[in-house]
Amino acid sequence: MMSILVVDDERNITELLKDILEDEGYDVDVAYSLKEAKEKIKSNVFDVALIDVWLPDGEGLDLIPFIKKQIPKTKIVMISGHANIPVAVKALKEGAFDFLEKPISIDSLLSTVERAYRELKKDIEYKFLKEKEFKDIEIIGESEPIQNLKKQIEKVAKTNAWVMILGENGTGKELVAKSI
Known part of the structure; x- marks a missing residue:
């Protein structure tokens, strides 16, 4: 009511x-x-x-x-x-x-x-x-490179800057973009 x-x-x-x-x-x-x-x-x-x-x-x-x-x-x-x-x-x-x-x-x-x-x-x-939508997006992994990636995502997400995400097919570029 x-x-x-x-x-x-x-x-x-x-x-x-x-x-x-x-x-x-x-x-x-x-x-x-x-x-x-x-x-x-x-x-x-x-x-x-x-x-x-x-x-x-x-x-x-x-x-x-x-x-x-x-x-x-x-x-x-x-x-x-x-x-x-x-x-x-x-x-x-x-x-x-x-x-x-x-x-x-x-x-x-x-x-x-x-x-x-x-x-x-x-x-x-x-x-x-x-x-x-964002709950379903999760980058998994605990290795040092993944932790560094998560830190970079967190840092970039706080800005209004344009970001170019590069990588081979199937490496998770879209997942990174959605995380940002």
């Missing part, structure tokens, strides 16, 4: 969003300030965070880097009744997934949350496939 955090100081809007999302089967938690949101983020993992731009103790935009540091996979959707283009652009540049303007239609809310969920699933699948 997908977990969602709704952060908005307008309690009636927060409760309405919570009710709508819970009716759709999502696990929803709420916060009414930056401070309360930070506490919940420290102790819970959320898949999506719906955050009002203006909160009583600061800007909701300040939560974006905090969330990205605590739970990088979380999709952040900023919401505002006083939306303007510069604020929306800033939110997206900071790492927000989307920006919704109040009053929020149920269709746009659910559509955005569903898109965030699909994107989250894609991210997880991509990470899994990447890990699986």
Whole structure:
């Protein structure tokens, strides 16, 4: 079940969003300030965070880097009744997934949350496939030349330099390239 955090100081809007999302089967938690949101983020993992731009103790935009540091996979959707283009652009540049303007239609809310969920699933699948791809790549051997090769691979992998791998057919050039 997908977990969602709704952060908005307008309690009636927060409760309405919570009710709508819970009716759709999502696990929803709420916060009414930056401070309360930070506490919940420290102790819970959320898949999506719906955050009002203006909160009583600061800007909701300040939560974006905090969330990205605590739970990088979380999709952040900023919401505002006083939306303007510069604020929306800033939110997206900071790492927000989307920006919704109040009053929020149920269709746009659910559509955005569903898109965030699909994107989250894609991210997880991509990470899994990447890990699986590199898990299958292993240069075996404990001899001194193999150890030297592994050290060279490790050294080169940390750079953005172009590398030319030379060797006869069947010597593992492709394996070395994938390791880098």
